Amino acid sequence: MPERFDVVVAGAGPAGAQCARDVAARGYDVVVLETEPEAEFPRQSNKSTGGTFPSMMASFNVPDEVVMNFTDNVVIESPNDYFVQHNPGAVLDFGAFKRFLVEDSREKGAEYWFDARVSKPIIEDGEVVGVRFNGSEEVYADVVVDATGPAAPLAKALDVCDLDRNNQAIGIEYEFEGVAIDHDEYADLHDAMMLRLDHEYAPGGYSWIFHTGEDTAKVGLCYIRNDSYQRYSEVDRTIDGYLDHWLETDPRFEDATRIEGRQHRGSAHIQPPASLSTDNFMAVGDTVPTIDPLWGEGIHKGMKSGRAAAITIDNCFSRSEPDTSAEALSTYDDLWHEDVAPRMNSRLRMTHLLYLAPNDRYDRLLADLNRLDHDTLTRANDGDLRAITKLLHLRDLPVLARFLNQYYRSGSA
Numbered sequence: 001m002p003e004r005f006d007v008v009v010a011g012a013g014p015a016g017a018q019c020a021r022d023v024a025a026r027g028y029d030v031v032v033l034e035t036e037p038e039a040e041f042p043r044q045s046n047k048s049t050g051g052t053f054p055s056m057m058a059s060f061n062v063p064d065e066v067v068m069n070f071t072d073n074v075v076i077e078s079p080n081d082y083f084v085q086h087n088p089g090a091v092l093d094f095g096a097f098k099r100f101l102v103e104d105s106r107e108k109g110a111e112y113w114f115d116a117r118v119s120k121p122i123i124e125d126g127e128v129v130g131v132r133f134n135g136s137e138e139v140y141a142d143v144v145v146d147a148t149g150p151a152a153p154l155a156k157a158l159d160v161c162d163l164d165r166n167n168q169a170i171g172i173e174y175e176f177e178g179v180a181i182d183h184d185e186y187a188d189l190h191d192a193m194m195l196r197l198d199h200e201y202a203p204g205g206y207s208w209i210f211h212t213g214e215d216t217a218k219v220g221l222c223y224i225r226n227d228s229y230q231r232y233s234e235v236d237r238t239i240d241g242y243l244d245h246w247l248e249t250d251p252r253f254e255d256a257t258r259i260e261g262r263q264h265r266g267s268a269h270i271q272p273p274a275s276l277s278t279d280n281f282m283a284v285g286d287t288v289p290t291i292d293p294l295w296g297e298g299i300h301k302g303m304k305s306g307r308a309a310a311i312t313i314d315n316c317f318s319r320s321e322p323d324t325s326a327e328a329l330s331t332y333d334d335l336w337h338e339d340v341a342p343r344m345n346s347r348l349r350m351t352h353l354l355y356l357a358p359n360d361r362y363d364r365l366l367a368d369l370n371r372l373d374h375d376t377l378t379r380a381n382d383g384d385l386r387a388i389t390k391l392l393h394l395r396d397l398p399v400l401a402r403f404l405n406q407y408y409r410s411g412s413a
């Protein structure tokens with residue numbers, strides 16, 4: 001007989017593991033099915049730089065042991081300028097962080113089945129009642145949560161998400177030692193997370209250096225495969241080729257060497273969610289997708305979505321007549337739009353606009369960032385149109401025209 005749980009979660013990433021952690025803490029039976037083997041976990045799914053902020057660490061009780069380096073500043077670079085903002089953060093060891101989430105949710109009562117690749121939902125009388133994994137194996141539950149990141153086998157089968165290849169951002173990163181963290185020609189990157197806007201190294205995206213201690217750093221880049229990427233890319237250069245090009249031409253990497261076995265790569269979709277839930281089913285994290293489109297902050301967002309799903313589950317189970325219908329689970333949709341990823345559409349618009357701008361515009365943007373007050377910048381980052389207008393110039397009209405053209409053609413406006 002297949003086993004039965006209150007909740008089945010597919011995927012032990014930050015979103016799924018956090019959902020299981022909260023569901024188990026409320027006393028429900030929950031099992032997480034993870035495709036990777038436990039002995040090597042996380043292997044391919046060890047994909048993230050792990051840059052995060054104190055609000056995430058405090059809200060989710062994440063211990064300092066999984067932090068590689070506490071940072072003081074966020075630095076934004078353009079080809080010829082930089083902007084430094086004091087903003088405390090933490091660079092996680094993403095693998096250790098994922099293992100902590102598993103361990104902690106197990107202590108709260110969650111079960112984990114590793115080596116369990118989820119393939120599709122089990123549907124009875126038109127409703128999801130469980131999942132199939134490893135070919136023909138089955139497990140049943142009142143609520144099923146897809147937290148498999150961009151793989152999304154359940155959400156796709158149920159038409160809850162429509163992840164579009166044209167909106168896919170791809171990322172790659174290596175950890176290095178021997179990096180010149182405080183090079184004369186650049187900002188001092190000691191205890192900093194640096195993001196660089198420069199199409200030469202990341203066409204239609206950005207590259208980064210996150211300091212992890214002494215002369216070590218995480219160095220990577222990501223870009224969206226969209227019109228901007230087409231416009232600024234070198235036709236025959238792969239993402240690895242772009243990283244090599246940066247490593248070869250930036251003097252900060254002259255004496256840098258790769259640290260064996262420390263590479264991370266993956267993808268996420270930069271688009272609004274089609275929907276988030278249906279009868280007996282919710283999708284969380286990058287499956288939806290929940291990641292912040294502008295700077296790729298997906299860990300905190302994903303965990304918040306896992307928590308919103310757990311709150312909804314508790315709400316549905318604790319009614320006098322437990323109800324996991326689409327209508328009851330739509331509380332999750334409300335929480336997602338209000339608390340997890342508010343203003344998603346305006347942040348998407350800012351993202352498209354930012355990555356359509358040419359390199360010389362990035363220099364001007366940084367000059368403006370250095371000129372404007374903190375309050376205006378915070379509001380602009382939150383998508384406030386009046387604050388964003390302060391960052392626009394007359395010479396931006398061609399970029400704006402291209403943006404509007406692309407936006408209306410894609411039907412996103």
Ligand SMILES: Cc1cc2nc3c(=O)[nH]c(=O)nc-3n(C[C@H](O)[C@H](O)[C@H](O)COP(=O)(O)OP(=O)(O)OC[C@H]3O[C@@H](n4cnc5c(N)ncnc54)[C@H](O)[C@@H]3O)c2cc1C
Pocket residue numbers: 010011012013014015016033034035036042045047048049050051052116117118119147148149150151152153170171172173220264265266267268284285286287291296297298299300302
């Ligand atoms: C190169 C790179 C750098 C990044 N840097 C940052 C950063 O600095 N800060 C930040 O906040 N975010 C960053 N992100 C984004 C962040 O890592 C993701 O948004 C976050 O990991 C999403 O969490 P998730 O739980 O939704 O999905 P995932 O992390 O993708 O986890 C999904 C889990 O499901 C498992 N799985 C997949 N398919 C199946 C299946 N069929 N059956 C069972 N299990 C399955 C996977 O093995 C994995 O464990 C980065 C991403 C990349 C690619």
